[in-house]
Amino acid sequence: MAANSSGTASARVLVRDAATGRAAREGLAELDDRALVGLVQSLPRASERRAAACELLVSRYHGLVRSCVRPYRGSPMSAQDLMQVGYLGLLTAIGHFDPEVGASLAAYARPCVSGELKRYFRDKRWPVRLERSLQELVLQVRDATGSSAPNPARPGASARTAARP
Numbered sequence: 001m002a003a004n005s006s007g008t009a010s011a012r013v014l015v016r017d018a019a020t021g022r023a024a025r026e027g028l029a030e031l032d033d034r035a036l037v038g039l040v041q042s043l044p045r046a047s048e049r050r051a052a053a054c055e056l057l058v059s060r061y062h063g064l065v066r067s068c069v070r071p072y073r074g075s076p077m078s079a080q081d082l083m084q085v086g087y088l089g090l091l092t093a094i095g096h097f098d099p100e101v102g103a104s105l106a107a108y109a110r111p112c113v114s115g116e117l118k119r120y121f122r123d124k125r126w127p128v129r130l131e132r133s134l135q136e137l138v139l140q141v142r143d144a145t146g147s148s149a150p151n152p153a154r155p156g157a158s159a160r161t162a163a164r165p
Helices: 002-025 033-042 048-060 062-072 079-096 105-124 132-145 157-163
Strands: none
Touching (some): 033 105, 048 062, 048 079, 062 079
């Protein structure tokens, strides 16, 4: 009997949550991207209406994320992982887009999504995990000194080269 009453209570919660979600999404579909971005940026993070507006923007720009991921299809990373990274870039773009400055969200979001994907690959290709600032410093030093400098991501590489017969 207790299991039945808890099942009924959870069903009521699901119905109430669905009704709240519907109320939050109500009227958002006919808004343009600029209005939705304004809503996302003005409402508090815990707002269900903000989450619904953000979800609608993400669904509208699914194709943009997919087109940014497409060049990396042959990589060892799964397409789903890359799509998730692309969505992070899209959410960053939604959070930082200024409708007064930019022409469209798509024009602003494409470099954000591509940049997030490039950062992901840059950070993942290092066999030893270094902070991003250290990685950038190593790359600057390598560029300044030429390619003969030892790679800190591969310790002992110069010793192995010297030990070759």
